Structures are given as structure tokens and as C-alpha cells.
Amino acid sequence: MIRVLLAEDQAMVLGALASLLSIESDLEVVGRAGDGVDALRMARDLTPDVLVTDIEMPGMSGLEVAAALKAESQATRIVMLTTFARPGYLRRALDAGASAYLLKDSPSEQLAEAIRRVAAGGRVIDPTLAAEAWSEADPLTDRERQVLRLSAEGLSSADIAAALSLSDGTVRNYLSEAISKLGAKNRVDAANLARAKGWL
Amino acid sequence: MIRVLLAEDQAMVLGALASLLSIESDLEVVGRAGDGVDALRMARDLTPDVLVTDIEMPGMSGLEVAAALKAESQATRIVMLTTFARPGYLRRALDAGASAYLLKDSPSEQLAEAIRRVAAGGRVIDPTLAAEAWSEADPLTDRERQVLRLSAEGLSSADIAAALSLSDGTVRNYLSEAISKLGAKNRVDAANLARAKGWL
DNA sequence: GTGCATGGATGACAATTGTCACCAGGGGGC
DNA sequence: GCCCCCTGGTGACAATTGTCATCCATGCAC
Numbered sequence: 001m002i003r004v005l006l007a008e009d010q011a012m013v014l015g016a017l018a019s020l021l022s023i024e025s026d027l028e029v030v031g032r033a034g035d036g037v038d039a040l041r042m043a044r045d046l047t048p049d050v051l052v053t054d055i056e057m058p059g060m061s062g063l064e065v066a067a068a069l070k071a072e073s074q075a076t077r078i079v080m081l082t083t084f085a086r087p088g089y090l091r092r093a094l095d096a097g098a099s100a101y102l103l104k105d106s107p108s109e110q111l112a113e114a115i116r117r118v119a120a121g122g123r124v125i126d127p128t129l130a131a132e133a134w135s136e137a138d139p140l141t142d143r144e145r146q147v148l149r150l151s152a153e154g155l156s157s158a159d160i161a162a163a164l165s166l167s168d169g170t171v172r173n174y175l176s177e178a179i180s181k182l183g184a185k186n187r188v189d190a191a192n193l194a195r196a197k198g199w200l
Numbered sequence: 201m202i203r204v205l206l207a208e209d210q211a212m213v214l215g216a217l218a219s220l221l222s223i224e225s226d227l228e229v230v231g232r233a234g235d236g237v238d239a240l241r242m243a244r245d246l247t248p249d250v251l252v253t254d255i256e257m258p259g260m261s262g263l264e265v266a267a268a269l270k271a272e273s274q275a276t277r278i279v280m281l282t283t284f285a286r287p288g289y290l291r292r293a294l295d296a297g298a299s300a301y302l303l304k305d306s307p308s309e310q311l312a313e314a315i316r317r318v319a320a321g322g323r324v325i326d327p328t329l330a331a332e333a334w335s336e337a338d339p340l341t342d343r344e345r346q347v348l349r350l351s352a353e354g355l356s357s358a359d360i361a362a363a364l365s366l367s368d369g370t371v372r373n374y375l376s377e378a379i380s381k382l383g384a385k386n387r388v389d390a391a392n393l394a395r396a397k398g399w400l
Numbered sequence: 401g402t403g404c405a406t407g408g409a410t411g412a413c414a415a416t417t418g419t420c421a422c423c424a425g426g427g428g429g430c
Numbered sequence: 431g432c433c434c435c436c437t438g439g440t441g442a443c444a445a446t447t448g449t450c451a452t453c454c455a456t457g458c459a460c
Contacts, residue, residue, distance in 0.1 A: 009305075010283065010304040010305055011304070011305055011306060011307050011308060012217075012281070012302075012303075012304040012305070012306060012307070012308045012310075012311060013213055013216065013304055013308075014308065015220060015307065015308020015309070016213065016216035016217045016219065016220040016308055017212075017216045018308075019216065019219045019220040019223060019308070020215060020216040020219040020220075023219060081212070083210065102212075103212070104210040104211070104212040104213055105209075105210055105211055105212070106211060106212060107211050107212070107215065108211060108212045108213075108214065108215020108216055108218075108219070109215070110212075111212060151388070152388065153388075153389075153392065154384065154385060154386060154388040154389025154390075154391075154392050155385075155389075156385060156386060159385075184354065185354060185355075185356060185359075186354060186356060187388075188351070188352065188353075188354040188387075188388060189353075189354030189355075190354075191354075192353065192354050193354075
């Protein structure tokens with residue numbers, strides 16, 4: 001019997017996934033978490049064989065949960081289940097010790113199958129996405145990412161400067177650098193491109 | 201027996217929801233659609249009692265499917281199941297003849313319950329969201345919305361002008377108007393605010 | 401027909417944004 | 431030690447963006 005912990009912030013989807021897995025006779029859903037903090041706590045308490053987790057969750061992302069469990073060298077194997085086919089996410093997931101990266105776009109039958117493979121010590125990663133993930137590295141520095149993120153929220157250069165205690169000119173330099181690295185037309189375009197790659 | 205058609209673009213979620221409903225003895229999932237066009241076609245062919253549909257789907261949105269079915273005065277009742285608590289979406293859903301508006305954030309037990317209520321001729325709408333939907337109307341004109349949408353994609357004013365066959369100054373006027381109507385700081389802020397309300 | 405709202409356009413102006421060159425300190429890596 | 435990269439900063443300049451007043455059709459209401 002493979003013991004599974006599910007983490008997903010949309011309650012409806014969480015319940016539906018649980019019902020999907022409960023059909024499988026060799027799987028047992030031992031816990032459900034609605035955010036990253038709960039997921040980490042329950043993973044420690046329950047030590048499931050496999051944690052199936054979303055990436056984007058309030059409080060703590062699935063990537064952070066995975067990294068935390070890895071740091072504690074927990075035996076729990078991790079399946080990332082996400083909406084986003086973003087190379088940067090996959091890369092960070094693997095760095096954080098995940099064993100599988102599954103898209104919510106893929107057929108529901110694949111979830112149970114992936115859990116079994118992972119529990120048996122294997123890995124499940126989409127080959128095309130993997131190729132993309134290694135071909136192109138995130139070119140942004142931390143500062144550039146921060147500045148870009150704030151500008152995507154609608155802050156002006158002056159606002160960003162104030163928020164990060166930088167000078168206005170420096171913020172414009174970072175933004176300009178990010179725009180040029182990404183081959184974008186302006187800050188909005190740059191933010192969109194970075195988001196699509198999972199770098200933001 | 202209530203005959204249900206499910207429409208949802210994320211295959212994993214679609215399968216999971218089907219498994220969730222298959223547990224209920226008084227419900228029968230008669231079809232699954234992966235996009236809006238399929239949903240409309242299957243709704244016509246199968247004439248289910250209830251269509252449960254996502255809003256944001258490729259090709260044709262759930263709102264458009266609902267509107268099309270309403271135009272054909274189909275008896276099928278509609279449950280919108282979406283991630284977004286956006287007043288504008290709820291309003292458009294009701295205008296399009298939907299009987300329920302459910303969030304993916306709400307507990308999974310509520311789905312079957314909502315389907316039963318709707319099949320019996322009732323409505324299921326979150327009261328706080330409903331209040332919000334009627335308190336604040338979409339202030340944007342069609343042109344303003346179009347221009348804002350393109351600017352959110354990273355196009356410059358000149359690009360937008362070319363795309364819509366308008367003059368550069370006119371585009372800036374619309375943008376300025378939208379920014380002021382929304383009380384935003386700039387085009388990025390305006391787009392974010394409009395998106396959050398479901399007006400974009 | 402007069403009045404008036406709407407869509408589209410100008411021109412002018414200020415503010416913001418994007419680019420570039422260049423400077424300086426601090427950590428690594430080799 | 432030297433080189434390179436990251437951070438942070440200036441100053442200057444051009445391009446884009448945002449604001450306003452104003453204008454002209456069109457079409458609709460009365």
C-alpha cells in the first residue's frame with residue numbers, strides 16, 4: 001500500500017483528486033493539505049511515501065515545501081502537479097529534489113501511474129519540457145527579478161526605488177538590463193516573457 | 201438520475217471531477233469536454249440536465265457556451281465552476297443564463313449539492329460575491345477594454361494603434377481614460393485592477 | 401432640425417521610461 | 431594578483447506614456 005499526502009490550494013480540486021486516487025486499490029490518501037505550510041507539517045507528522053503537491057499555493061509554494069523536506073533528508077518522494085509548463089519551474093522542482101513533474105493538462109490516469117513509478121524509486125518528467133529546461137538558463141539576477149516583479153504589479157520606477165531603498169536611476173538600469181537580456185520591448189513584455197519561462 | 205456534462209480544459213482536473221461525481225448515486229456523468237467548442241457540441245447532442253463548465257478554456261469560454269445554449273433556449277441548466285471570484289465574471293455568467301456560480305476554492309462536497317439544487321430549478325450563488333457584482337459596474341467601454349488588453353500583453357501605444365487601425369494619440373487617450381476610470385497609477389496597474397474585477 | 405452623446409483625431413506639454421556610458425566597491429574564481 | 435560579475439550609483443538623452451483642451455464627424459433622441 002502506497003501512502004499518499006495531497007497538497008493543493010483549491011479545495012474542489014483537492015477533493016476531486018482524492019476521490020480519483022481513492023479508486024486505486026494500491027494507493028491510500030493519508031492526508032490532505034490546503035496550503036504549503038500544512039503540507040510541510042503533515043509530511044513531517046505522517047511521513048507518507050509520496051507527496052503530491054501543487055506549486056503555486058498561498059504561504060509556501062510546493063517548491064519550498066520540497067526544498068524543506070530535502071533539507072531534512074525526509075524519505076518522502078515528491079510529485080509536482082502543476083498547471084504550468086514552465087522550464088524554470090521544472091528546473092527548480094528537480095533542484096528541490098522532486099521525483100516527478102506532472103502537468104494538470106495531462107490525462108488523469110497518469111497521476112496514479114506516476115505515483116507508483118516514483119514510489120518505486122523512478123522519475124517521471126516530460127521529455128520536451130526537460131529539454132527546454134536545460135537548454136535555457138534563467139539570465140536574471142535576483143535584483144533584476146525583484147524589480148521586474150514589482151513593475152509587473154504596476155509600481156512606477158520611483159515606487160520600486162522607494163520599496164527597495166534604491167535610487168530611481170538604479171531601478172531603471174536593472175529594468176533596462178532585464179528588458180535587454182530577455183529581448184523584450186518594454187517592462188510589461190519582459191515580465192510576461194519571464195513569467196512564461198517560470199523565472200519570475 | 202441527473203445527467204451531467206463536464207467541461208474543463210485541464211484533463212487531470214476533468215478526470216478528477218468526474219471521479220468525484222461518479223461516487224454520487226443520483227448523478228451520472230454522460231460526457232466530458234476538454235474545451236468550449238466540444239462542450240457546446242456535446243451539450244447539443246446529449247442534452248444533459250446540467251452542464252458543469254469552467255470559464256477560462258481555449259477556443260470558447262464557458263460564458264460563451266452558456267450564452268450560445270441560452271440563445272438556442274436549451275433546457276440544460278448551467279453550473280459555472282471557476283478559479284476566479286471576479287464580480288464581472290459572475291455578472292456575465294448570470295447574464296448568460298447560468299444557474300450557479302461555484303468557486304474551485306469551495307469544498308468539493310458542494311459540487312454535487314449545487315448540481316442537485318440547480319437540476320431542481322434552484323440557484324447557487326455566493327452572497328458576498330453577488331453583492332460585489334451588483335455594487336460596481338464595469339466602467340470600461342469596448343475600445344478601452346481592447347486597448348488595455350493589448351497593453352497588458354506588452355504592446356506599446358504605437359503597436360496597439362497599428363493593431364487596431366487607430367492613431368497613436370487616440371490609443372493614448374483611451375488608455376488615459378481607462379487609467380483614470382479605474383483610479384490606477386499607470387497602464388500596468390489599470391490592467392491588473394481590471395483583471396481582478398473580471399472586466400478584462 | 402436642434403441638441404447631444406460617442407468615436408476618433410490633433411497638438412502640446414509634462415512625466416515617466418528606456419538606453420548608454422561610466423564610476424566604484426566587494427566577492428569569488430583561477 | 432587579476433579578472434569578472436553583481437550591486438549601486440550619476441548624468442544625459444531620446445522615446446514613450448499620460449494628461450488636457452479642443453475639434454470634427456455620425457448617429458440618435460426629441
